[in-house]
Amino acid sequence: MxxxxxxxxxxxxxxxxxxxxxxxxxxxxxxxxxxCRDCFVAEKRAAEAAAAASSSAAVSHLSLPLLTGSDRQISWASTIRTKRLAALTNFNSDSDYQACLQVTDTKWWIDHRDLTDVDLMAAATLAWDIQSAPAIRANADMPRTA
Ligand SMILES: [Zn+2]
Known part of the structure; x- marks a missing residue:
């Protein structure tokens, strides 16, 4: 009853x-x-908004590259990227962290959103290596003039 x-x-x-x-x-x-349920939901939303605002503030000094994908993906991936990068700011001298800054593929951010910080940085480094590999290869193929 x-x-x-x-x-x-x-x-x-x-x-x-x-x-x-x-x-x-x-x-x-x-x-x-x-x-009550309404207050619970309102409190949760407020906490999420506060967390999002503090994440945004934590990464505001970074000049992040634009994300690529559909509008919906960009909106979602942007929230994920902000949150994850804010959590990673302790690593800001680390080259792995720098790799995370370079990832602009929305699908990558969405697919990797549940990884731990360490795994996320490792995945970003790998993605970055793959992304920059053709350029390195092109250079290697260039005839040496020396
Ligand atoms: Zn209430």
Missing amino acids: EQQIIHACGHEQGHYLTGYHSQQERKAKWLKTTN
Whole structure:
């Protein structure tokens, strides 16, 4: 049966409590100590927005290259890149970190979004090596004039 609970935030919300009476009582008691669903969602959004703002501030000094892909991909990958680079700012003297700065492929950022910081930098270095390889090869193929 639905029970109206007054949450810690002061809002009332209906909850379907199941189980034995004692279990329902325990659940109701616990629910009263928590925020209602709306407040929970609003707090989570605010925390995410604050985290995004602080990530943006952390990378604002970097001149990041434009991402390539569809508008939707760019928007998503841009959020991922900002968040990941902000977390990596401790490594800013590292060449691996520099490789991350160069990756402009939205698909790469989206595909690698769940990697650990170390793995992300390793993957970026690899991507960067592949990306710059043709140029290196072209130079090597050039006839030596010396
Ligand atoms: Zn509330």
